Amino acid sequence: MKYIEFKVHASRQGVEQLTAMFMSKGIYELSIKDPADMEDILDKKVSYEWDYVDDSLRETVDKEPVVSVYFEDTPENRERIQDLKLSVMMLKSKELEGLYGWDVDFGRLYAETVDVDDVDWKDKWKENFKPLKVTDRLVIKPTWEEYTAAGDELVLELDPGMAFGTGSxxxxxxxxxxxxxxxxxxxxxxxxxxxxxxxxxxxxxAALLGCGPVLGIDIDEDAVRVANENVRLNGVDDVVEITHGDLLQGVDFKADIVVANLMADLVAMLSESVADHMEKGGVFISSGILTEKKEMVENALEKAGFEIKEIREDDEWCAIVAEVGK
Structure with missing residues (x-):
């Protein structure tokens, strides 16, 4: 089958705005290539060391991030791509007008299309997804790789499909x-x-670490399907339930810890209602927040009655831990 890759070259700031734009149009299956991830590998910021790094990997470091979306090659989708091109142009125009602030730089926002066969892209991303020790105990292992746990390591088997979240x-x-x-x-x-x-x-x-019941929610039906497959793969389906939903609408569940790896605007929106789904003294861990939007999210959380416990940063991203009133 023939596909069309619609790709947009942007800055790291631009990636978040592009992601929000695509999601507003009902597009959730995105491929984001960020050279900074390659830089981390070269700088040996991950928990393992590389004996050899191919020169082609070094060549990617100075390149800009690229956000890609794939469509079947149909007349309807070609029209849809034209609409997306206009939306990207409008986003750049608004940036130049200062509507997002004069210190914002979304990058070139250069959009292009590439005709591809499904064999060229469907599984190619797997080449760069390797076992990774993310915390003191947790190791994320793709299903197609081999890894033997050492000590008290917990190995999380993962096939993310087209859903977000590999741990890297x-x-x-x-x-x-x-x-x-x-x-x-x-x-x-x-x-x-x-x-x-x-x-x-x-x-x-959370389940592998020994917690009580877990409820996962996602608005993307494909993500729900993939998550349920991964839950069964790891043998935690007696603890974890994955369901389809829009943020917390219609959810009847109270948690001691809420995690939300979303975008800054969505975290701010979520802060208005999340306390209703938390036990007294519960903790809200939110991420997906560019450091430049940290203050905006802090203000939204404090306005909703949360106390900020700590903020951690990694490169241009941050996570905020907030506690609901006791």
Whole structure:
């Protein structure tokens, strides 16, 4: 089958705005290539060391991030792509007009299309997804790779499909580290709510770490399907439930810890209602927040009655831990 890759070259700031634009149009299956991830590998910021790095990997470091969406090659989708091109042009125009602030730079926002066969892209991303030790105990292992746990390591098997969440992105690793810490010495006593669960990585990690019941929610039906497959793969389907939903609408569940790896605007929106789904003294761990939007999210959380416990940063991203009133 023939496909069309619609790709947009942007800055890291631009990636978040592009993601929001695509989601507003009902497009949730995105491929984001960020050279900074390659830089982390070259700088050996991950927990393992590389004996050899191919020169082609080094060549990617200086390139700009690219957001890609894939469509079947049909007349209807070609029209849809033209609409997306106009939306990208409008986004750039608004940036130049200063509507997002004069210190904002979304990058070139150069859009292009590439005709591809499904064999060229469907599984190619797997080449760069390797076992990764994300926290003191958690190792994320793709289903097609081999890995033997050492010591008290917990191995989380994952096939993210087209859903977000492999553990390698700063936002996900920040959430995993904080979740492990705040589960504390008695995780079995804690209930977890994962809003925007994507591949199910946070929900599964919580279960492997020994927590009580977990509810994961995602608006994308494909993500729900993938997450449920990963839950069964890890043998935690007796603890984790994954369901389809829009943020917390219609949810009847109270948690001790809520995790939300979303975008800054969605976290701010969620802060208005999330306390109603938390036990007294519960903790809200939110990520997916660019550091430049940290203050905006802080203000939204404090306005909703939360107390900020800590903020952690990794490169241009941050995670915020807030506590609901006791």
């Amino acid at each position: 992105h700063e936002t996900t690793s920040l959430c995993l580290k904080l979740l492990e810490e705040y589960l504390g010495e008695e995780p079995a006593d804690k209930k977890i709510l994962d809003v925007g669960c994507g591949s199910g990585i946070l929900s599964i990690a």
